[in-house]
Amino acid sequence: MNGIALDIPRITRIRLHAVEDVVLSLALGAMVVVPVVEILLRGFFRLGIANAAAIVQHLVLVVGMLGAMVAARESRLLAFSGLQKLIPGPLGSWAGRFASAIALSVAGCLTVASYGFVASEQGGDNILAYGVPVWAVQVIMPVGFAIIAVRVAWNSAATFAGRIAVAALAMAFAASFALMGQGLATTLGLSLILLAAMLGAPMFIVLGGAALVLFAGDGLPIAAVPLSHYQLTINPSLPAIPLFTLAGYFLAEGGAPLRLIRLFRALFGSIRGGAALVTVLLTAFFTSFTGASGVTILALGGLLIPLLTGVRYPHRRALGLITSAPALGTLVPPALPLILYAIIARQPIETMFLAGIVPAAVMTLLLIGWGIWNGPNDVPREPFDFAEVRSALLDAKWEIALPPLAFISLLSGWVTPVETAALTAAYAFIVECVIYRDLKLTVDVARVMAECGLLIGGIILILGMALGFTNYVTDAQIPERATEWVSATIGSRWVFLVALNVLLLLVGMLMDIFSAIIVVTPLIAPIGVAFGIDPIHLGIIFLANMELGFLTPPVGMNLFFASYRFGEPLSEVVRSVLPGLAVLGGGVLLITYVPSLSTWLPALLR
Structure with a gap:
């Protein structure tokens, strides 16, 4: 009975992963269907889908975040390097945990920054199409970054104690930056991110972390980073x-x-x-x-x-x-x-x-x-x-x-x-x-x-x-x-x-x-x-x-x-x-x- 009870979370995860894959496939399929239907309606009936181009552009945002969540789930986020694999014994294991702690800290900051960005958008009256507000699609960013952060922590170690250690180290990093002066925080932050890149941190963590540190170091709002991500995904040509x-x-x-x-x-x-x-x-x-x-x-x-x-x-x-x-x-x-x-x-x-x-x-x-x-x-x-x-x-x-x-x-x-x-x-x-x-x-x-x-x-x-x-x-x-x-x-x-x-x-x-x-x-x-x-x-x-x-x-x-x-x-x-x-x-x-x-x-x- 205990074995069955312990196995339920694994079965639940498998089902949730399957649902996640299906939703990702449907969003990607919608990116194909909407333009094709638009072409047919325009060619045969002189009609069209309201804001079809904008819908496809925002589907890029959805597909991008869902795909990144799946990549984090499978530990397949693209990385610059994997030098920690060359470090023998426990030292190599801790080097990987250090990189994971930096990644978790950056992903957490991106969650907070993207939440602030979406909150600022809720006050506007921007409508995507058919009464759906733009912010309702943008909310995939804080949700996605939060799930990526959880999965980075989960994959950082094989044991629960190891994951707790990584999470504690990530919180210590975040608290240190908050207490330091801007100049010192920028120098130390960029140095730690560079080290994490050498030890296998994902590429988006390195680039996003550097951007967060630089914007914060100049006293600028870190919401500028998720704003840039959103602006990229809705580029008319990117789909x-x-x-x-x-x-x-x-x-x-x-x-x-x-x-x-x-x-x-x-x-x-x-x-x-x-x-x-x-x-x-x-x-x-x-x-x-x-x-x-x-x-x-x-x-x-x-x-x-x-x-x-x-x-x-x-x-x-x-x-x-x-x-x-x-x-x-x-x-x-x-x-x-x-x-x-x-x-x-x-x-x-x-x-x-x-x-x-x-x-x-x-x-x-x-x-x-x-x-x-x-x-x-x-x-x-x-x-x-x-x-x-x-x-x-x-x-x-x-x-x-x-x-x-x-x-x-x-x-x-x-x-x-x-x-x-x-x-x-x-x-x-x-x-x-x-x-x-x-x-x-x-x-x-x-x-x-x-x-x-x-x-x-x-x-x-x-x-x-x-x-x-x-x-x-x-x-x-x-x-x-x-x-x-x-x-x-x-x-x-x-x-x-x-x-x-x-x-x-x-x-x-x-x-x-x-x-x-x-x-x-x-x-x-x-x-x-x-x-x-x-x-x-x-x-x-x-x-x-x-x-x-x-x-x-x-x-x-x-x-x-x-x-x-x-x-x-x-x-x-x-x-x-x-x-x-x-x-x-x-x-x-x-x-x-x-x-x-x-x-x-x-x-x-x-």
């Missing part, structure tokens, strides 16, 4: 990011990888290095939709390693190619970094899509060339079989039609970028769940959408906190001072580009691409203008360098994903990617010093 990501998840979890591998093998299997070509094209394609090259490694790695080793491709070179190639999707439309950079740099999304095509093609060709050159020479080639090509093409015709659908919709001017993303997600859902039936409606769809929502939630939470930090930096006029200093110190545009590449490579090693775009773009954009660099060209330089950051030892994220997926030591993965890193580095230099690669196509089609 395109979760919607394109959802489309990529449907493709990756369905049968699309197998069908596309079959098609590419039929097309290119008869040429030398056909397996390498298939690997590069397929992984870049999937990353362009999922927005996460690590997800591509996890989803496709198990299929592509046998493909390469089956044609006697050396295992180390196969490992390096599969680890390197997904990063190319960063520049392939409709890549999410292209969308986010367009939002932050205030450039048209369509222009950034066009600007990425030629640079992406250049770097793809370089990596394909390297893959073919390093492949075996004495492997019998598959004879070209037109019947197999035709059969494979017919089998994969629905997936092949997806990129043209997205481009035609976007460039037609008939639908907005967000509506294009919604159409793409709806199309991917229909293809994988209705036409091919690779995903079961009652079993797989909710799981895939919850997994996608988890990734989206973690990213959006980071973006919101990064914007809070960036807003402080902007208010402090740091970009203007940086522009003056760089202009006075560096006299040559070409020298500046060299320094920019070095800086961005370091940023790519230390930050994820999404937070880097929000934090770094406002700093370098005015400097680029001062040196006469086209903002579009600057954006492509930025994103191309981020590709290298995914692969740069010792902290490139793709290295860890590959090590986990293939069960290889990190040192072996590092050795495998060094040649690909050198090839892509040459591509970055080419993109940097030949601006027309980025600007030619947008100028041609203006």
Whole structure:
């Protein structure tokens, strides 16, 4: 009887988690349905949904917070580092608890700050749609941050006593800051947050905590941080990011990888290095939709390693190619970094899509060339079989039609970028769940959408906190001072580009691409203008360098994903990617010093 009683909380948690996943899936599904219905009503009946765009934007807030809550539940909030794992024995355990205490303290402060923000909004008469006040949706922020704080505390230790110790340490930190003078509190707060970042604190905690400390240190209301998070989520273009990501998840979890591998093998299997070509094209394609090259490694790695080793491709070179190639999707439309950079740099999304095509093609060709050159020479080639090509093409015709659908919709001017993303997600859902039936409606769809929502939630939470930090930096006029200093110190545009590449490579090693775009773009954009660099060209330089950051030892994220997926030591993965890193580095230099690669196509089609 006692065993049953003790098991009830666990069963209850499982049920609550299932409900949480379903609600997240429904909110993400509503983001698809509302724009699609709006398009149909507008096209056939000259009608529309009241404030449809605002509804979708606020659904981003809901999906982001719910996804972050799920990520915290599963201990999958993205972190800068995990150095505490390298600290042996009890000291390593306490290092992790220290990072958790800082995270708990920051999450608690964000709860209080977001509650104050929502309370200030309740006095207004802002209506979202159909009589629903805006504050009724904003309340998800204090609730979400509170639940994240509880889950951070729960996951901080395996025992109840350990969790109490972490909570007590977090309260001690908060009380210390309240009692200190502003200058000392700011210095100590930033130092502790930096240490927590090195010990594995989540990225949103580091960025949000730094923003909270800086705002409080200047005597400004800390509600400015959740306000920044809210402003980011209701950006008119931001919903395109979760919607394109959802489309990529449907493709990756369905049968699309197998069908596309079959098609590419039929097309290119008869040429030398056909397996390498298939690997590069397929992984870049999937990353362009999922927005996460690590997800591509996890989803496709198990299929592509046998493909390469089956044609006697050396295992180390196969490992390096599969680890390197997904990063190319960063520049392939409709890549999410292209969308986010367009939002932050205030450039048209369509222009950034066009600007990425030629640079992406250049770097793809370089990596394909390297893959073919390093492949075996004495492997019998598959004879070209037109019947197999035709059969494979017919089998994969629905997936092949997806990129043209997205481009035609976007460039037609008939639908907005967000509506294009919604159409793409709806199309991917229909293809994988209705036409091919690779995903079961009652079993797989909710799981895939919850997994996608988890990734989206973690990213959006980071973006919101990064914007809070960036807003402080902007208010402090740091970009203007940086522009003056760089202009006075560096006299040559070409020298500046060299320094920019070095800086961005370091940023790519230390930050994820999404937070880097929000934090770094406002700093370098005015400097680029001062040196006469086209903002579009600057954006492509930025994103191309981020590709290298995914692969740069010792902290490139793709290295860890590959090590986990293939069960290889990190040192072996590092050795495998060094040649690909050198090839892509040459591509970055080419993109940097030949601006027309980025600007030619947008100028041609203006």
